[in-house]
Amino acid sequence: MSERSEVSLETSNKLGLILIVDDDEDIARFVGISLKLHGFDVMRAADGLEALELIERARPDLCVVDLMMPHIDGVELTRRLRANPMTAALPIIMLTAKGLTVDKVFGLTAGADDYMVKPFDTSELCARVESTLRRNREYREVSPLTGLPGNTRIGREITDRVRSGTDYAVAYIDIDRFKSVNDVYGFGRGDEFISALARSLHRAVIEAGLPPAFLGHIGGDDFVIVCSPQQVRPLSEKAVLDYEKTTDGLYDERDAARGYVEVRDRRNNIQRAALVTLSIGVALSSGDRRFSDPREIIALANEMKGVAKSQPGSYVAVDRRLSAG
Numbered sequence: 001m002s003e004r005s006e007v008s009l010e011t012s013n014k015l016g017l018i019l020i021v022d023d024d025e026d027i028a029r030f031v032g033i034s035l036k037l038h039g040f041d042v043m044r045a046a047d048g049l050e051a052l053e054l055i056e057r058a059r060p061d062l063c064v065v066d067l068m069m070p071h072i073d074g075v076e077l078t079r080r081l082r083a084n085p086m087t088a089a090l091p092i093i094m095l096t097a098k099g100l101t102v103d104k105v106f107g108l109t110a111g112a113d114d115y116m117v118k119p120f121d122t123s124e125l126c127a128r129v130e131s132t133l134r135r136n137r138e139y140r141e142v143s144p145l146t147g148l149p150g151n152t153r154i155g156r157e158i159t160d161r162v163r164s165g166t167d168y169a170v171a172y173i174d175i176d177r178f179k180s181v182n183d184v185y186g187f188g189r190g191d192e193f194i195s196a197l198a199r200s201l202h203r204a205v206i207e208a209g210l211p212p213a214f215l216g217h218i219g220g221d222d223f224v225i226v227c228s229p230q231q232v233r234p235l236s237e238k239a240v241l242d243y244e245k246t247t248d249g250l251y252d253e254r255d256a257a258r259g260y261v262e263v264r265d266r267r268n269n270i271q272r273a274a275l276v277t278l279s280i281g282v283a284l285s286s287g288d289r290r291f292s293d294p295r296e297i298i299a300l301a302n303e304m305k306g307v308a309k310s311q312p313g314s315y316v317a318v319d320r321r322l323s324a325g
Contacts, residue, residue, distance in 0.1 A: 016061035016133055017041040021051040021077065022095065023069045027118070031064060031095075034122035035129065048072025052080065055087060062133055064125075065112070067096035075110045082111040089140070091132045095120070143217040145191060146198035154216035157226050158294040167286035169229045171236065172301040173201065173278060175221040176309065180273035184261045189250065193276065194221050196246045201225065204238035224301075229286050232318065240278050240314040247276055277314040281305025284319065 018040045022028040025046075032042040043058060045051035047069045055063070063081075067074040074094055081087040094112040108115060113132050116125060141153045149157075161168040175181075175197060182190040198215075201223055205213045213227035213235065227235060248256050255261045260272045281304030283297045291297040300319055308317035 015039045015041075015130075017043065017058065018129065019043045019045060019051060019054060019058070019060040019063045021045045021048065021063055021069070021074070022066040023047055024066070027066075027095075031122070031125065034126060035064075038126045038130075040126075040129070048074070048077035048080075051077055055081070055090070060090070062091040062093065062129060062136075064093050064095060064129070067094055074112075078110040078112055089136070091136045093125075093128060093132060143219070146195060146217045148198055148202075148215055148217035148223075150216065151218060154214075154218065154224050154226075155294065157214045157216065158297065161226060161285070162291060162294050162297075167229055167284075169227055169232050169282055169284050169286075170297050170301045171225040171227070171232060172281045172298070172305045173197070173223045173225065173239070174305065176277045176279055176314075177273050178221045178276060180261055180263050181276060183263050184255075184273075185252075192250055193247060196250060197221065197223065197243055197278075200239050200243040200246060203242055204235045207238055208235050224298075229284050232282055232284075232316075236280055236282075236316045240280075240316075243278060244314065251275065279305050279308035279311075279314070280316040281308050282316060282318040289321065 015038070018035050020028045020031050020035075020042060022031070022044075023046050028044050028046075032044060035042050043054055043060060045054050049071050051063065051065070052072075054060070065074040065077060069077075072080070074096070078092055078094070081090055081092065092112045093114045093116060094108075095116050095118060097118045113136075114128050116128065137152075141150045142148065143150050158170065175193060178190065178193065181193050198217060201215050205215050205225065205227075208227065208231045211228055213225055213231055216224045216226075218224055225235060251261070256275070260274050262270050263273050265271050281301045283291075283300035283304060285291045285297055291300075304317040304319050308315040311317070
């Protein structure tokens with residue numbers, strides 16, 4: 001079984017820390033005041049060298065960088081930030097007095113996320129900062145393997161359901177004996193099994209129709225579906241049948257035909273591991289059973305997944321207790 005990842009339910013109201021990198025003190029102050037009035041925290045660096053030091057120490061959420069500066073200009077600063085794995089994803093908006101298309105292309109090619117020409121409207125700048133930060137957050141919240149929303153977005157979805165007061169269900173899904181796939185075939189093939197599950201769950205969500213169900217990827221082989229209680233059974237049945245059919249084609253032909261893979265244990269003994277199945281744990285928030293804390297229903301769904309794992313084959317375990325107390 002793979003290690004479990006916890007869903008983060010914490011959200012922040014902070015708009016973000018913006019680093020302004022400009023050798024013109026008047027422009028930097030003007031930009032800083034505008035961003036502060038919009039609710040951002042602001043820092044300033046007079047050139048690229050100082051910016052690198054501040055970024056290392058303060059970890060800003062976004063940089064507004066002037067193109068023309070002494071020592072290290074905006075293009076070189078951007079290139080250095082993009083070359084460093086710790087800052088490669090840092091959003092950058094470039095400011096410059098140069099308005100030629102070739103200059104814009106030059107800045108964007110270096111790795112800037114956006115480009116504005118002086119003089120500029122401060123409302124537009126603030127809007128672009130907010131938009132760039134939003135895109136960056138959305139990008140970071142998506143699983144690079146499956147393209148599905150990650151932990152932060154999952155937490156928000158469940159929080160929204162709690163606040164809405166409507167009936168809903170949380171299904172926690174993972175792959176049984178996934179470790180055997182990685183041990184026998186390697187992580188590359190293991191990723192194929194995870195991607196296949198994402199596709200099977202997505203097809204099940206689409207087929208379930210309205211109201212729209214939510215599908216998220218916690219990490220590894222762990223997924224979450226948030227849906228109406230009435231959708232749990234058809235979603236689960238569709239996902240299990242689709243996934244088991246799909247994974248038959250992911251095994252080597254010999255292993256698929258005999259129905260197991262051979263795995264060596266720590267003592268180098270060969271053990272037989274059955275083909276993968278799914279365990280699905282479901283917690284319901286409906287009727288007399290309501291959850292005020294999203295972490296409670298996630299924990300219960302995870303608990304029910306453990307119950308499902310104690311059963312042979314693919315299994316759906318639904319908590320049907322009437323009172324949360």
